[in-house]
Amino acid sequence: MYKTIKKLSVLFLIVVGLNSCTEDKFVEYRPHYLSGNNERKYFGESELDSVEFKNTIQVLEFYRNEYKTKNGNVILITKELNKDWTLLWNYTTKANDNEWLKTDKPE
Numbered sequence: 001m002y003k004t005i006k007k008l009s010v011l012f013l014i015v016v017g018l019n020s021c022t023e024d025k026f027v028e029y030r031p032h033y034l035s036g037n038n039e040r041k042y043f044g045e046s047e048l049d050s051v052e053f054k055n056t057i058q059v060l061e062f063y064r065n066e067y068k069t070k071n072g073n074v075i076l077i078t079k080e081l082n083k084d085w086t087l088l089w090n091y092t093t094k095a096n097d098n099e100w101l102k103t104d105k106p107e
Contacts, residue, residue, distance in 0.1 A: 024079075025078055025079060026067075026068055026076035026077065026078060026079070027076065027077065027078075027079055027082050028046040028070075028074055028075070028076060028077075029046065029056065029067070029074075029075040029076065029077045029082070029088070030043040030044055030045065030046045031043065031044035031045075031048070031052070031056075031092040031095070032044075032085060032088045032089035032091075032092045033089070033092065034089065041085065041089075044092075046074050046075075047071075047073045047074055048073050048074070048075065049073070050073070052095060052096070053069075053072075053073055053075065055095040055096070055101055056075055056091065056092075056095040057069075057075065058095070058101060059091045059094045059095050060075070060077070060091070062103065063091075065077065065078070065081055066078055066081075
């Protein structure tokens with residue numbers, strides 16, 4: 001009986017540990033912007049309107065980035081991707097560029 005409880009406890013800890021590791025992998029995406037004179041970086045809100053939400057997902061899928069969604073208006077991206085401010089600024093710019101959004105996915 002003691003061995004069974006011990007095995008179940010270890011299994012429970014492993015499952016909880018793995019779940020917390022995968023949850024920590026993602027952070028909320030916030031649009032990245034530059035001020036009009038390109039001197040100041042700033043962020044938009046993580047809750048996106050429906051158009052920006054759809055467009056940002058299109059950009060992330062185009063570049064095959066891993067993401068999740070939450071509440072239908074928040075995008076979760078990997079911590080690794082979140083470290084690259086310039087790349088995310090580029091993604092934000094593309095998500096707001098109607099001409100770019102007409103681009104087909106790469107093969």
